[in-house]
Amino acid sequence: MSAMYSVWDILEVRLPGVHPPRHGHPPDLPMLTKGRNPMPSWNIHMQDLVFRKVNESDASKFAKKTKCCPAQFFGILWFLIALAFMVGAILAGIVVF
Amino acid sequence: MAIVLSQDDTINLILIGSYMAGILILWRMPYLHWILYPFKLVTIAFHEFGHAFACICTCGKVVSIEVDPELGGATEMKGGVGWITLPAGYLGSSLVGAAMIFCGFDLVASKVMSIVIMVMLLVTLYWAKNWLLRILTLCFVAFIGFLWWPSGGVGLKYVVLFMGCGHGRTRTGTPRERKGAMDSLHLGVLGRVHGPRWPAAS
Numbered sequence: 001m002s003a004m005y006s007v008w009d010i011l012e013v014r015l016p017g018v019h020p021p022r023h024g025h026p027p028d029l030p031m032l033t034k035g036r037n038p039m040p041s042w043n044i045h046m047q048d049l050v051f052r053k054v055n056e057s058d059a060s061k062f063a064k065k066t067k068c069c070p071a072q073f074f075g076i077l078w079f080l081i082a083l084a085f086m087v088g089a090i091l092a093g094i095v096v097f
Numbered sequence: 098m099a100i101v102l103s104q105d106d107t108i109n110l111i112l113i114g115s116y117m118a119g120i121l122i123l124w125r126m127p128y129l130h131w132i133l134y135p136f137k138l139v140t141i142a143f144h145e146f147g148h149a150f151a152c153i154c155t156c157g158k159v160v161s162i163e164v165d166p167e168l169g170g171a172t173e174m175k176g177g178v179g180w181i182t183l184p185a186g187y188l189g190s191s192l193v194g195a196a197m198i199f200c201g202f203d204l205v206a207s208k209v210m211s212i213v214i215m216v217m218l219l220v221t222l223y224w225a226k227n228w229l230l231r232i233l234t235l236c237f238v239a240f241i242g243f244l245w246w247p248s249g250g251v252g253l254k255y256v257v258l259f260m261g262c263g264h265g266r267t268r269t270g271t272p273r274e275r276k277g278a279m280d281s282l283h284l285g286v287l288g289r290v291h292g293p294r295w296p297a298a299s
Contacts, residue, residue, distance in 0.1 A: 058183050058184070058186055058187060059187075061179075061183055062179075062180075062183040062184060065179055065180065065183070066180075074184075078184060078187050078188060078191075081188060081191070082187070082188065082191035082194075082195075085191050085192055085194070085195035086191070086194070086195050086198060088195065089195035089196065089198040089199040089261070090110070090113065090198060090199075091100070092199050093106075093109065093198060093199045093200075093201070093202035093203075094100055094102065094106045094109075094110075094202070095100060096199075096202070096203075097105075097106075097202040097203040097206065
């Protein structure tokens with residue numbers, strides 16, 4: 001059973017148009033997740049900002065304005081900054097209080 | 098410099114870890130994922146507040162803020178510096194989330210943070226354009242205000258920490274205008290998938 005599922009199937013991280021190689025049966029995850037959101041939240045965020053270009057996302061508007069990098073760059077950058085905020089907050093919380 | 102963990106720190110770290118794991122698991126649960134729904138909406142409200150605040154700071158004018166039930170949001174602005182207002186939504190709300198986690202380590206700090214949260218929500222209420230956002234902000238202000246009473250406001254600490262953890266996790270500020278390929282994702286958040294299924298099917 002477990003051999004049928006790759007980590008990509010479980011996490012459902014996909015690049016547009018890129019599918020992981022399937023050995024034998026294609027796992028039918030949409031059936032398992034029918035009727036609810038099939039993706040974890042952080043992945044939705046990554047999909048929005050990084051993996052696909054959402055034309056109206058803040059990151060792509062910003063990319064259009066700067067004209068230097070693709071929207072995905074800013075998506076990753078903002079994500080890393082947010083991650084740094086969170087790690088910093090936890091460390092500061094431990095040190096200060 | 099060595100970081101020394103007190104017993105409280107350990108408890109807080111375990112809380113943060115379990116909140117995050119809980120949110121991740123709950124996100125995919127049938128029916129139970131609705132528990133997170135108001136928290137997702139309020140995160141979007143903070144995201145829009147970030148845009149609005151940056152707009153005011155760069156001499157712009159905020160016309161209105163809207164949060165829609167399908168987890169999108171929109172801030173209508175006049176003027177303001179786009180270079181600052183655009184990233185301010187995402188970075189602003191993640192900064193607020195980080196501040197909540199930081200304050201969640203201490204009861205007094207949590208109380209301070211809860212006042213900051215209430216003020217931010219009331220400011221958002223001032224600009225609110227639709228009833229969902231008005232009801233949402235009022236309910237959260239009432240909820241957080243109420244938590245000051247039971248057993249000296251201990252609940253605030255846990256709620257502030259939880260909201261902080263949620264901030265790192267939720268998708269924020271998707272414009273509701275978007276169409277086409279994103280629709281399946283967009284609607285999928287509420288469990289109503291009309292469009293093509295997520296690529297696992299192909």
